[in-house]
Amino acid sequence: MKSDKKNDHYKKTEKPGFSYPCFSSNAQSIAKECLNAEIFSRLNNLKTQSGFTLYDALKSGIINPDSYVGIYAGDAESYKTFESIFNPVIESYHSINIRELEKHVESATQHHNNKDHVKFFPKHKLELPDPDPEKKYIISTRIRLARNLDGFPFTTSINLKDRLEIEKIVVTALKKMPFQFQGRYKSFYNESIPTGFTKGDRFQEAAGINRDWPVARGVFESDNGKFAIWINEEDHLRIISMAKNTNLSRVFTHLQTALESLEKNLVFAWDPLLGYLTSCPSNLGTGMRVGVHIKLPKLYKKKDCLNDAAKKFNLQIRGTHGEKTEVESAIFDISNSQRLGISEHECCHTLHKGICSIIEMEENINI
Template sequence: MPNLNTARYTSREEYPYLENNNNHMAHCLTEDMYKRLRARTTPSGFSIDDCIQTGVDNQGYPFIDDGCVAGDEESYDVFAELFDQVIEARHNGFKKTDKHKTDCNPDNLTGGENMDEKYVVSSLVKCSRSIRGLCLPPHCSRAERRKTEEIVREALAKVDGQLRGKYMSLRELSSVEQAKLLQEKLLFPKPTSSVMSSSNITRDWPDARGIWYNEKKNFFAWVNEEDHLQVTSKQNDGNVKEAFCRWCEGMTEIENHIKSDGWEFIWNEHLGYIVSCPSNLGTALRVEMGMKLPLLSRQPRFEMLLKKLRLQSGATDEKEGSPISVYNAGGLGYSETELVQTVIDGVEYLISMEKKLEAGDNVESEIEALKQK
């Protein structure tokens, strides 16, 4: 479908300034590519300018990874010339001819059950999913967003046993209820990031957004936050295998209910589960451990060490000396169990390094040796 707006100005006149933008889109997009893609839209009307706007607007960020979003399943095909390059750069050389793989069998894991609670304070496994046939949050209409909520809400209402939960609409929650749920980390606030607003994800807030959680509050779902659905299993200890087992059980049931109602999650053999942000393609899975590493985290090459272990980090809250979150870096090209195992192995290695620092050992040579691998 041609983009009729292209007739008013030339591609050169419309091409964005990207010299100071530090993201994969800005590094991959060229004026010639923009000229070719500008005349196209997806069947639902998503354009290349819609795709890149967040990466254009947020040039001040040190690095926001992708710099582009998909508005629907077809975006990754219509704008493949750009997305293929962004995906290859973001996901360790994953090429357009590569295929994703999946494995959700917890029996294939080694360890992850008795991690040292002196260093590991929490475990979390969460994923994002999209409903086929509906536009993604950067591009969906109000009616589509409400339809997404209806589909997901009906599926979640059928979840039974220990995972049985209740749904709460953000629009209907009082300020007191919201404050309590935010404190319990069961509720998501309206995103304030300009990256999210430039992606058009926060339109019509809080219309058709909601949360669902079970009685133990260790299995919960967010509806129409950044993606159609985000499902989380958590532990207040280091037993990430238990969190993963619960996640596998719950996701299997939710997906079965989605299918029984005539819908399905968007998946293909190349990109795995399709979501708005290219960084979350593949498993769309994040395996996160809350860790106390006061000595190791202050090492000048800590981030490099994490990168070699295929991990990332971030503060779990803003208090001085609080735990840091350590989680997998990307999920495309790796199965679910491979990602969980990567985090288990990486966390065990970080614990061993922290113990060496506690004993007064110098770990610089070990970090340097890992760097050389």
């Protein structure tokens, strides 16, 4: 499964005159805030085995001054080679202290006497009451996991040969899924691209993620419409469990069953400290985004109140169709923000508690 050889097809981005300060004065990213001349000098001449450089990591944030995170990893090695910049970015985004996280991981490892105890998706049941029993607000529930295969460069740095190999490996694993996940893989290169599965945005374009599009891209969709895997988008896999209802526990259980099968046939890139390794450091840890599409006509007119509630429960509010889109018909996409330093169950509990509070606000607020 692994492809540890040097990434011969991907050539590192040459940037004549690349020097510090490299971000524009109006750049807003966390990476810009964390980078200084000393870190830049120490890292600028380094590269990973796949040829990934500091400029490659920062390129998207440099080209797009409105980037929020402003840095991507090119492979698992990036988080070690460039840890002087990645660690402060990770601490800032996830509101976590790396040293404290190390202590937590060490304690957990000693308790379980096995570093591998968090390498697999949790098996124990999630039980949460329905946050919207009258079905007045929540339109749909969705859980998305970001995963990369162990031993391959990430989509920011991968060559075409390895990208095709990943597609082949994942499609083979999908054929072994249980009956409730029966469906079909649609290659974007050979078939029309389904609605909602578009080429990456300008941030991903600048990071190199869109290279060779649409070759080796595609989506597997189950016949019942409750499960999908997007192959070779921002990460090798985006694993999605969804339902047009308010039952978060059931959506989570469906995902558990899927991961139990996938983990028998796929090995994911993982680190004892950082969890599942992803192209964007915002997805490190569980790699899980638990979210709902929810209609909030009153809070749509009181967005400051909604934003305050989201901040209190560490939630992210996005537009109707995801990040950097507008809110249409007062329908928000609300999800957990923190993924690192907490468990998959805690991600779900955080969202559930926050959504319950937001629904209560929607019902009681005066406009």
